Amino acid sequence: MADSNSDSKVAVRMFRRLVSGKAAQHQWCVAVGHRESKVSNAVSPMLKTAKGTRDYDPVAMALRQRALKQVIDVFERHGAVTIDTPVFERKELLRGMYGDDAKLIYDLQDQGGELLALRYDLTVPFARYLAMSNIGHIKRYQIGKVYRRDNPQIGRGRYREFLQCDFDIAGTYEPMLPDAECLKVLVDILDKLAVGDFTVMLNHRKLLDGIFGASGVPADKFRTIGSSVDKLDKLPWEGVRDEMIEQKGLDEETVDRIRTYVTLTGGVELIEQLEEDSQLKHFEDAIEGLRDMRLLLKYCELLGVQDRITFNLSLARGLDYYTGVIFEAVLRATDENSVGSLAGGGRYDNLVGTFHRKGQQIPCVGVSIGFERIFSLLESKASRSGDQRKVRIAETQVYVASAHKGLLLKRLEILNQLWAAGIKAEHSYKRDPKLLAQLRYCEEQCIPYALILGDAELGRGVLKLRSVSDRQEEELKLDSFVNEVLDRLRKGGAIRET
Amino acid sequence: MADSNSDSKVAVRMFRRLVSGKAAQHQWCVAVGHRESKVSNAVSPMLKTAKGTRDYDPVAMALRQRALKQVIDVFERHGAVTIDTPVFERKELLRGMYGDDAKLIYDLQDQGGELLALRYDLTVPFARYLAMSNIGHIKRYQIGKVYRRDNPQIGRGRYREFLQCDFDIAGTYEPMLPDAECLKVLVDILDKLAVGDFTVMLNHRKLLDGIFGASGVPADKFRTIGSSVDKLDKLPWEGVRDEMIEQKGLDEETVDRIRTYVTLTGGVELIEQLEEDSQLKHFEDAIEGLRDMRLLLKYCELLGVQDRITFNLSLARGLDYYTGVIFEAVLRATDENSVGSLAGGGRYDNLVGTFHRKGQQIPCVGVSIGFERIFSLLESKASRSGDQRKVRIAETQVYVASAHKGLLLKRLEILNQLWAAGIKAEHSYKRDPKLLAQLRYCEEQCIPYALILGDAELGRGVLKLRSVSDRQEEELKLDSFVNEVLDRLRKGGAIRET
Numbered sequence: 004m005a006d007s008n009s010d011s012k013v014a015v016r017m018f019r020r021l022v023s024g025k026a027a028q029h030q031w032c033v034a035v036g037h038r039e040s041k042v043s044n045a046v047s048p049m050l051k052t053a054k055g056t057r058d059y060d061p062v063a064m065a066l067r068q069r070a071l072k073q074v075i076d077v078f079e080r081h082g083a084v085t086i087d088t089p090v091f092e093r094k095e096l097l098r099g100m101y102g103d104d105a106k107l108i109y110d111l112q113d114q115g116g117e118l119l120a121l122r123y124d125l126t127v128p129f130a131r132y133l134a135m136s137n138i139g140h141i142k143r144y145q146i147g148k149v150y151r152r153d154n155p156q157i158g159r160g161r162y163r164e165f166l167q168c169d170f171d172i173a174g175t176y177e178p179m180l181p182d183a184e185c186l187k188v189l190v191d192i193l194d195k196l197a198v199g200d201f202t203v204m205l206n207h208r209k210l211l212d213g214i215f216g217a218s219g220v221p222a223d224k225f226r227t228i229g230s231s232v233d234k235l236d237k238l239p240w241e242g243v244r245d246e247m248i249e250q251k252g253l254d255e256e257t258v259d260r261i262r263t264y265v266t267l268t269g270g271v272e273l274i275e276q277l278e279e280d281s282q283l284k285h286f287e288d289a290i291e292g293l294r295d296m297r298l299l300l301k302y303c304e305l306l307g308v309q310d311r312i313t314f315n316l317s318l319a320r321g322l323d324y325y326t327g328v329i330f331e332a333v334l335r336a337t338d339e340n341s342v343g344s345l346a347g348g349g350r351y352d353n354l355v356g357t358f359h360r361k362g363q364q365i366p367c368v369g370v371s372i373g374f375e376r377i378f379s380l381l382e383s384k385a386s387r388s389g390d391q392r393k394v395r396i397a398e399t400q401v402y403v404a405s406a407h408k409g410l411l412l413k414r415l416e417i418l419n420q421l422w423a424a425g426i427k428a429e430h431s432y433k434r435d436p437k438l439l440a441q442l443r444y445c446e447e448q449c450i451p452y453a454l455i456l457g458d459a460e461l462g463r464g465v466l467k468l469r470s471v472s473d474r475q476e477e478e479l480k481l482d483s484f485v486n487e488v489l490d491r492l493r494k495g496g497a498i499r500e501t
Numbered sequence: 502m503a504d505s506n507s508d509s510k511v512a513v514r515m516f517r518r519l520v521s522g523k524a525a526q527h528q529w530c531v532a533v534g535h536r537e538s539k540v541s542n543a544v545s546p547m548l549k550t551a552k553g554t555r556d557y558d559p560v561a562m563a564l565r566q567r568a569l570k571q572v573i574d575v576f577e578r579h580g581a582v583t584i585d586t587p588v589f590e591r592k593e594l595l596r597g598m599y600g601d602d603a604k605l606i607y608d609l610q611d612q613g614g615e616l617l618a619l620r621y622d623l624t625v626p627f628a629r630y631l632a633m634s635n636i637g638h639i640k641r642y643q644i645g646k647v648y649r650r651d652n653p654q655i656g657r658g659r660y661r662e663f664l665q666c667d668f669d670i671a672g673t674y675e676p677m678l679p680d681a682e683c684l685k686v687l688v689d690i691l692d693k694l695a696v697g698d699f700t701v702m703l704n705h706r707k708l709l710d711g712i713f714g715a716s717g718v719p720a721d722k723f724r725t726i727g728s729s730v731d732k733l734d735k736l737p738w739e740g741v742r743d744e745m746i747e748q749k750g751l752d753e754e755t756v757d758r759i760r761t762y763v764t765l766t767g768g769v770e771l772i773e774q775l776e777e778d779s780q781l782k783h784f785e786d787a788i789e790g791l792r793d794m795r796l797l798l799k800y801c802e803l804l805g806v807q808d809r810i811t812f813n814l815s816l817a818r819g820l821d822y823y824t825g826v827i828f829e830a831v832l833r834a835t836d837e838n839s840v841g842s843l844a845g846g847g848r849y850d851n852l853v854g855t856f857h858r859k860g861q862q863i864p865c866v867g868v869s870i871g872f873e874r875i876f877s878l879l880e881s882k883a884s885r886s887g888d889q890r891k892v893r894i895a896e897t898q899v900y901v902a903s904a905h906k907g908l909l910l911k912r913l914e915i916l917n918q919l920w921a922a923g924i925k926a927e928h929s930y931k932r933d934p935k936l937l938a939q940l941r942y943c944e945e946q947c948i949p950y951a952l953i954l955g956d957a958e959l960g961r962g963v964l965k966l967r968s969v970s971d972r973q974e975e976e977l978k979l980d981s982f983v984n985e986v987l988d989r990l991r992k993g994g995a996i997r998e999t
Contacts, residue, residue, distance in 0.1 A: 052590070
């Protein structure tokens with residue numbers, strides 16, 4: 004929880020002042036910015052969330068829900084349906100899935116019963132679901148929190164509890180067609196969320212295997228050498244080289260041959276170069292991988308995303324279950340960001356078969372959006388522009404106000420009629436609130452209309468409707484005000500016809 | 502997982518046949534009904550979910566999301582904002598909150614760090630959030646899963662992982678005004694979901710204390726005697742009587758005096774009767790409780806929900822933290838249902854102070870909707886009428902079809918233009934699907950339009966647009982088809998203006 008730059012401190016103070024302020028009653032529309040999940044001057048040891056987790060207050064939630072809606076819109080635009088699975092699984096299910104990172108799995112205490120663990124991703128539960136329900140093909144998305152006991156880095160959106168948004172296509176289909184659609188979905192989501200300048204790195208497990216084979220790596224070391232190569236985005240070549248020689252027992256010549264391949268990046272021209280490579284030609288895996296990549300790039304071109312994709316031979320991805328295309332979206336580094344990978348995915352054709360009672364294979368490909376990192380970008384962006392900008396959190400359309408004392412019961416009556424018509428309406432929970440305070444609340448909350456009750460008007464069978472933004476007032480009849488209000492909300496665009 | 506009546510078995514078979522069928526590609530639009538979370542003929546031990554949990558397939562999810570939207574609509578109609586908190590809390594936070602039921606808390610394994618437990622409800626994390634963020638007033642809702650290691654009864658919607666929908670009002674306000682609004686929210690939600698004939702039982706902790714005092718119960722036994730009384734909905738009087746005498750050490754006369762009160766139910770007339778009660782008059786708690794109840798019933802009348810509420814002096818509610826009004830919504834028993842309590846809530850004025858570093862109290866009242874029980878009612882209702890009814894799961898608007906071989910790349914081009922315009926579109930992942938199979942898929946999936954590509958039409962610069970329901974076809978020009986499709990979707994109501 005080391006993330007306490009001055010920007011976020013200002014936002015926290017601003018936010019606190021607002022919610023505890025005397026001026027208004029519920030102040031959920033203005034402050035945008037980081038809030039830490041630990042009160043720094045807290046005395047009670049209870050006053051914090053578990054390590055690596057945080058609360059999301061109404062301001063953060065409004066921002067999250069808006070972003071999530073955009074993600075789901077893209078998923079649904081591609082015809083995906085959704086499922087949900089439990090937050091914990093039987094521990095044995097997760098065994099052997101996550102390589103060295105298995106130590107990050109949260110186990111539940113054995114309280115006499117099954118051994119359970121919190122899910123580490125949404126992919127393994129999805130594969131379990133497919134096998135269990137005997138489903139042969141599906142295009143599904145799933146939004147859910149996953150859990151990793153990793154070292155949290157709050158400022159970079161790296162939490163122990165974090166939301167993933169997964170989109171997967173299961174089924175036996177024309178090669179690379181679902182894979183290209185996953186890349187399209189990924190690019191469209193990152194574009195729509197306007198996270199900044201990103202690139203999708205692309206590679207293929209079979210091509211990697213071919214490269215390792217051609218370089219002289221023994222087959223049983225393909226995965227572990229892949230892990231070393233994958234570190235090239237964080238370590239210089241020398242570090243990775245030392246690891247392969249000293250820890251993993253490769254000889255220098257093999258490592259040098261690996262280097263000639265894994266430092267390559269490019270587009271179609273790189274595929275052509277590799278297709279001509281005299282060594283790779285002898286490896287069926289490499290030939291298959293290259294054939295896939297060529298096809299994939301063609302589909303990506305038709306879908307208009309080829310410019311966003313870079314073929315990167317050092318990308319290996321940590322998870323054990325990938326079998327084909329792998330990819331990862333990263334933000335191009337700037338001073339303002341350091342969130343690293345935004346999303347990743349790939350093809351895993353053998354995972355479902357691991358669970359299936361007849362060993363039946365269901366080929367799958369999918370993409371997982373790392374929502375917290377994206378949200379951390381959006382939140383700090385909102386925070387930077389936050390002082391000026393107003394974000395509306397509650398959706399109240401009409402505030403029912405008393406012009407003077409003694410109108411509480413009448414307010415309830417009026418409110419009830421508005422609610423019955425589906426209008427979002429509020430009033431003060433005080434018996435006799437001051438009119439000025441009520442109107443100020445409406446302005447602060449950006450509530451479009453106030454209905455003002457007063458004995459004089461009620462005596463004449465009318466109510467005053469005030470348009471909050473321009474302070475114009477008109478009289479509505481008591482026996483028709485609900486329809487009049489509905490009409491104005493429709494015209495103002497505040498109500499959508501359903 | 503004993504819930505396998507023949508109805509649900511039929512639905513499971515139907516569902517399985519559909520999703521593994523050869524006829525169509527993704528069959529997510531027709532079967533509605535229970536699916537069990539255990540495959541009965543499974544060999545692999547991995548092929549089940551943890552005890553008391555289940556998966557939600559796309560059919561169930563569509564039903565759930567529709568119902569959840571209705572719940573959220575009511576919350577937002579009352580101007581509530583939303584928050585989110587982690588799924589686990591520090592174990593010490595939950596200590597002393599849940600009486601005898603504390604044994605049902607899921608602990609996480611101590612993996613070297615904090616002692617954590619899965620949240621048992623959303624109320625305690627909310628109170629922790631208020632104290633930690635120093636928030637004095639808020640009207641918030643929260644939708645989240647909670648965890649109890651209870652004995653699952655799947656057929657009755659009783660799971661170990663289940664969704665709660667909470668609505669709470671925190672702040673120092675005019676007495677009973679927020680309490681009445683919680684009841685209004687509760688009644689409106691249950692009405693909207695059409696769960697069946699329900700009633701809201703209402704009581705007051707202070708009145709109960711007054712009754713116990715007037716009956717001669719020692720003050721330190723109020724809570725435990727309350728627990729006994731609370732069992733009157735399941736046990737006959739004799740059982741509860743025995744418990745109070747034999748296990749809790751009351752004498753017979755005290756118990757008999759308790760009986761004269763706690764068997765009472767009614768409306769305003771009952772309050773009048775109790776106000777006249779010569780014993781209760783001496784107990785300040787009872788007088789306060791009755792004053793609150795009278796006021797609450799008046800507000801409920803104005804909000805039009807008084808008919809749905811029964812004052813029931815045996816309602817005590819298990820949780821330790823309630824301090825005022827308590828309530829519980831139950832379905833009137835029929836042959837078809839046995840789900841028991843649908844929702845519950847009450848006032849808890851001292852909970853936030855327990856966590857607050859200055860012991861500052863924030864009065865709160867709230868209602869918690871037990872979503873799984875309601876969903877289990879809705880799901881079995883849908884299942885009963887399911888064979889006839891079609892439920893549309895995916896939202897695809899346009900299916901791009903090939904009239905003959907060799908059009909895959911052209912399909913991608915057309916699809917990409919539709920997606921770019923925000924149209925929900927799909928095609929076959931096969932290279933050369935049969936036209937008839939593609940059109941049949943559109944009909945089964947209730948997709949409104951098919952765009953059919955053929956060389957002859959493409960040569961003339963047109964595409965065929967087929968309206969799937971009436972099989973009418975027309976030609977659209979290649980340079981303007983996107984706008985034409987948008988236009989038809991708008992007119993057909995399939996696109997909402999935003």
